[in-house]
Amino acid sequence: MIKKILSILFSIIQIYVIAQNNVQQVLNNRNEAIVSFSTKYLTKIPDFKKLSIDKIKNDTITVYITQKQYNKLVELNIPLKQEQIPSLVSNFKMFNINLKSTNEWNSYPDYSSYISLMNKFSTDFPEICKLDTIGYSVNNRLLLALKISDNVAIQEDEPAFFYTSSMHGDELTGYVLLLHLADYLLTNYDNTKIKNLINNVEIYINPLANPDGTFKTGDETVSGATRFNANGIDLNRNFPDIEDGNHPDDNEWQPETVAMMDFMKKHNFNLSMNFHGGEEVLNYPWDTFKKRHADDKWFQYICRQYVDTAHKVDANYMTVFDNGITNGYDWYSISGGRQDYVTYFLHGREVTTELSKVKLIDAEELPAFWNKNYKSLINYIDQTTYGIHGIVTNSKGSPITANIKINNYDTDSSSIFSNKKGLFYRYLQAGVYSITISAVGYISKTVDIVLENNKKTDISIQLEKSTGINDTYNTNILYPNPVNNKIYFNNNYFCNNNIEYTISNINGVIVKRYLGKKSSFNINLPAGVYIFTAKNNKKIFTKKIIIQ
Numbered sequence: 269m270i271k272k273i274l275s276i277l278f279s280i281i282q283i284y285v286i287a288q289n290n291v292q293q294v295l296n297n298r299n300e301a302i303v304s305f306s307t308k309y310l311t312k313i314p315d316f317k318k319l320s321i322d323k324i325k326n327d328t329i330t331v332y333i334t335q336k337q338y339n340k341l342v343e344l345n346i347p348l349k350q351e352q353i354p355s356l357v358s359n360f361k362m363f364n365i366n367l368k369s370t371n372e373w374n375s376y377p378d379y380s381s382y383i384s385l386m387n388k389f390s391t392d393f394p395e396i397c398k399l400d401t402i403g404y405s406v407n408n409r410l411l412l413a414l415k416i417s418d419n420v421a422i423q424e425d426e427p428a429f430f431y432t433s434s435m436h437g438d439e440l441t442g443y444v445l446l447l448h449l450a451d452y453l454l455t456n457y458d459n460t461k462i463k464n465l466i467n468n469v470e471i472y473i474n475p476l477a478n479p480d481g482t483f484k485t486g487d488e489t490v491s492g493a494t495r496f497n498a499n500g501i502d503l504n505r506n507f508p509d510i511e512d513g514n515h516p517d518d519n520e521w522q523p524e525t526v527a528m529m530d531f532m533k534k535h536n537f538n539l540s541m542n543f544h545g546g547e548e549v550l551n552y553p554w555d556t557f558k559k560r561h562a563d564d565k566w567f568q569y570i571c572r573q574y575v576d577t578a579h580k581v582d583a584n585y586m587t588v589f590d591n592g593i594t595n596g597y598d599w600y601s602i603s604g605g606r607q608d609y610v611t612y613f614l615h616g617r618e619v620t621t622e623l624s625k626v627k628l629i630d631a632e633e634l635p636a637f638w639n640k641n642y643k644s645l646i647n648y649i650d651q652t653t654y655g656i657h658g659i660v661t662n663s664k665g666s667p668i669t670a671n672i673k674i675n676n677y678d679t680d681s682s683s684i685f686s687n688k689k690g691l692f693y694r695y696l697q698a699g700v701y702s703i704t705i706s707a708v709g710y711i712s713k714t715v716d717i718v719l720e721n722n723k724k725t726d727i728s729i730q731l732e733k734s735t736g737i738n739d740t741y742n743t744n745i746l747y748p749n750p751v752n753n754k755i756y757f758n759n760n761y762f763c764n765n766n767i768e769y770t771i772s773n774i775n776g777v778i779v780k781r782y783l784g785k786k787s788s789f790n791i792n793l794p795a796g797v798y799i800f801t802a803k804n805n806k807k808i809f810t811k812k813i814i815i816q
């Protein structure tokens with residue numbers, strides 16, 4: 269009996285060792301492998317946020333690993349199960365433009381056909397389509413984007429929108445869907461709804477963000493595609509992170525990341541969506557921490573709209589989590605993701621969409637996925653035409669780059685800025701909002717605005733130059749300073765009565781506020797450094813005060 273148990277035990281160990289060896293072999297061949305292990309080991313991994321988690325399901329976590337990460341997991345004695353590589357399970361039907369001139373969108377374009385298709389869109393529809401180069405991959409493949417808009421050669425006073433797919437090279441449903449979408453928009457320009465979008469939005473489409481991963485085994489096939497780029501790096505962990513700094517994955521920014529950051533900064537996208545695969549769900553910010561975005565309800569609203577529209581085609585599609593949508597952190601936390609980078613650092617709004625449970629679906633299924641998604645894809649672009657569309661200028665009509673902050677609402681970098689043409693677009697749920705528009709050297713303005721869902725509200729804000737002296741030396745206006753309790757303000761500084769006085773702490777948080785005309789204030793505040801501000805619609809006075 270003991271012998272039998274020993275022999276079973278021995279064979280289990282043997283299988284385990286073989287599995288580990290196979291992982292090593294896969295790593296040798298592909299620079300990446302997929303393993304799963306029990307979530308009970310997560311506490312053993314110090315920075316699991318850096319892992320390329322693919323999914324967590326029923327206490328099992330599936331991750332894509334590099335050689336370094338594999339060594340670490342082995343060192344930590346975590347029992348690993350080797351997982352199947354989705355891009356190797358079958359042969360994928362490829363599209364070659366030289367063999368067939370029209371794409372029926374039921375095959376994966378090979379690399380050169382992809383480049384040809386992108387060029388063909390712009391040459392076939394030169395009035396409304398332009399091909400733009402985002403940059404180059406590690407292996408010098410092209411990172412391309414189509415711009416679809418009327419007067420396509422110039423930058424118009426319109427919101428900017430961005431669809432991008434497949435930064436994980438083996439998640440390719442979005443690759444074909446976005447090519448299909450470009451074709452659909454361009455060939456349906458006479459449709460009123462499509463025309464309205466193309467005429468009023470600067471639409472950018474990047475179907476393939478990681479071509480080296482997708483064409484890992486050669487330009488002719490997506491079979492063998494990898495998640496990582498050619499340097500074995502997960503591009504969706506490679507962006508600056510709110511919590512974990514510029515290089516949360518301890519890697520340099522990859523050429524794909526740098527090119528994408530530059531491109532997005534240049535175009536100031538107001539709304540975007542990034543496509544992945546491996547689940548069927550829309551994931552909204554934040555990914556890195558538990559805090560909710562100020563626009564949490566609005567994010568839920570637009571995600572809900574996307575999924576509800578898809579459900580009209582297939583009620584069984586996108587049903588996981590909250591019926592097809594989830595907060596990023598609630599699913600699993602990641603560092604260095606694109607969605608948080610865009611939403612926090614660029615003041616844009618980005619959602620991550622997982623289009624199919626299978627990362628690389630059978631090509632024949634692609635038209636069905638198009639059918640489930642295309643109306644949602646169009647409606648999502650339409651969201652950029654709603655909300656507040658504003659312009660900020662000075663008294664001479666010149667544009668001002670200003671901060672637009674929703675009072676008692678914005679937090680964690682959720683306020684936005686007008687662009688160099690003074691234009692801003694802020695998407696909010698229906699409601700009444702108090703908005704403060706401020707810029708250096710100008711008197712801030714606060715306005716109330718009423719918004720409805722799926723409607724646009726235009727506002728035009730003119731800011732007056734601040735003529736007040738930031739008077740540190742003039743002791744006659746605000747005194748005594750330092751102050752114990754009572755401080756006096758000389759109101760001759762202003763010529764009318766509508767004055768707002770505020771005292772802020774050094775973090776910029778207003779701790780006291782008075783309205784009207786006052787010449788003395790009883791300050792009951794802890795000792796420290798504060799900023800005293802008095803302003804009316806013409807002048808502003810600010811001064812540092814020390815409370816003893």
Ligand SMILES: [Zn+2]
Pocket residue numbers: 436439544545
């Ligand atoms: Zn992905």
